[in-house]
Amino acid sequence: MALPEQDEAYLQEKQYHWELTASAGEQLLILHGYELPAGKYTPAIVDLLIRIPAGYPTHTPDMFFIAQVVQRADGAAPMAVTGTTINGATWHQWSRHYPPGLWRSGIDGLETYLRAIRTELEKGK
DSSP: OOOOHHHHHHHHHTTOEEEEEEETTEEEEEEEEEEOOTTTEESSEEEEEEEEOTTTTTSOOOOEEESSOOEETTSOOOTTEEEEEETTEEEEEEOOOOOTTOOOTTTOOHHHHHHHHHHHHHTTO
């Protein structure tokens, strides 16, 4: 079980604290101590999980998960977030989807997907 070399190199370059585990035919990438955009949410630092689907990087990851309960800066709950259990632990599924047809097989990877997650989080919704 491993990520493509370009993904591992990117994670190391950005100095993410990460681990890769398996669950039901897919890999689970957990980024520990992921910093949310400043002033958008509390808490500011969370654990972020990305399900790496079978067939990745040809197939696009979908949605992302945060271990902690997160609130927007205005105290409201973020939109389209539901609790779910993954490997026996509670995670909060952020129902955000990569735009259909934009994933470039053989070009895009975790750097692209993490940039998309960041763009969604910057909206503060």
